[in-house]
Amino acid sequence: MSGRTPSPYRAGPWPGLTPRGAGLLLACAGFLAVGQMLIAPLEKPLPDLAVLGVTALMPMAIAERIIRAPGAAAATCGAYLLPRSLISLLFPTVPSPPLLLVPAITFDLALWLDTSHLSALTELLPGHQHTQRTRRAASSFSRNRAVVAGGAFGLVLALVEPAYQLFLGADPVIWSGSSVWVAAVVTTLVCAALATVVSVPGRAS
Numbered sequence: 239m240s241g242r243t244p245s246p247y248r249a250g251p252w253p254g255l256t257p258r259g260a261g262l263l264l265a266c267a268g269f270l271a272v273g274q275m276l277i278a279p280l281e282k283p284l285p286d287l288a289v290l291g292v293t294a295l296m297p298m299a300i301a302e303r304i305i306r307a308p309g310a311a312a313a314t315c316g317a318y319l320l321p322r323s324l325i326s327l328l329f330p331t332v333p334s335p336p337l338l339l340v341p342a343i344t345f346d347l348a349l350w351l352d353t354s355h356l357s358a359l360t361e362l363l364p365g366h367q368h369t370q371r372t373r374r375a376a377s378s379f380s381r382n383r384a385v386v387a388g389g390a391f392g393l394v395l396a397l398v399e400p401a402y403q404l405f406l407g408a409d410p411v412i413w414s415g416s417s418v419w420v421a422a423v424v425t426t427l428v429c430a431a432l433a434t435v436v437s438v439p440g441r442a443s
Contacts (some may be wrong), residue, residue, distance in 0.1 A: 247305045257306055267317035268295040271375055274318075279333055280403060282412055283421030287399060289390045291425045294338050298345060299388070299435045302379075308350045315342035337402045341395040348387035349379060349436065381437040388433020389426045396422035 255263065273293035280286045298311035315338050322335045356429030379387075400421075402415045 245306070246440065248307055255305065256308065260306070262304060263301055263310065263313050264317055266297040266314045269300070269324065270294060270314060270318045273297065274322075280336070280399070283396075283417045284424065285394050285399065285421075287421045288392075288425045288428050289406060290336055290399070291395050291429045294336070294341070295345070295388060295391055295429050295432055296435075298342055298391075299384075299433055302349060303367050303436050310340045310346075310348055311345045311349075312339065326381040334406065336395075337398045338395070340398055342392045344394045345387050345391040345394070345433075347353075348390045349383060379437050381434055384435075384437040385430045385435045387436070389430035392426040392429030395429070396425040420438070 241413055245256075245259075246261055248254075249256050250260075270293075270379045273296065277289055277293055278286075279296055280290065294315075298314050301310040301314045319335055320341060326332050326334045396418070402414045
């Protein structure tokens with residue numbers, strides 16, 4: 239972080255958020271909640287999965303772009319899902335929220351993981367010599383990285399949500415046919431395009 243203007247949202251390169259950053263995450267979670275209230279319950283793969291992907295990914299991508307902290311998308315999703323899930327438990331007539339947390343974690347991982355993180359895992363193996371590493375904070379994400387992360391979000395969402403709908407008792411003819419795979423492709427492409435809102439000129443470190 240040396241040579242950079244201190245962020246009003248982050249307390250440091252990795253450890254946490256300032257009160258202002260936490261408030262921004264809650265605001266993005268509120269944005270996510272409003273988007274989920276505006277869309278109709280899922281009835282069919284197309285266009286419902288694509289609409290769900292857009293309304294869910296947008297506030298998470300905004301949180302990632304502004305805060306630049308690992309886990310911002312998952313934190314935004316979790317801040318929405320916790321009260322929303324409690325409402326469904328207390329009021330059975332309210333449908334359960336969609337399965338957004340796994341796609342959100344996938345989005346975070348695709349944005350932040352790189353080869354240096356993966357190579358560091360090998361140092362956990364017995365007998366491997368530990369190497370001192372300098373931790374660097376990401377200041378920007380390339381467009382290609384954002385596209386991959388958005389596509390991963392859309393693909394995982396389009397795979398787990400139909401299975402969840404079948405678990406809830408939805409019509410298997412609708413949620414297990416070829417239209418699900420078409421919806422998966424469309425949702426992946428739409429979310430990949432939308433995720434470019436995360437990218438700014440530069441390269442993630």
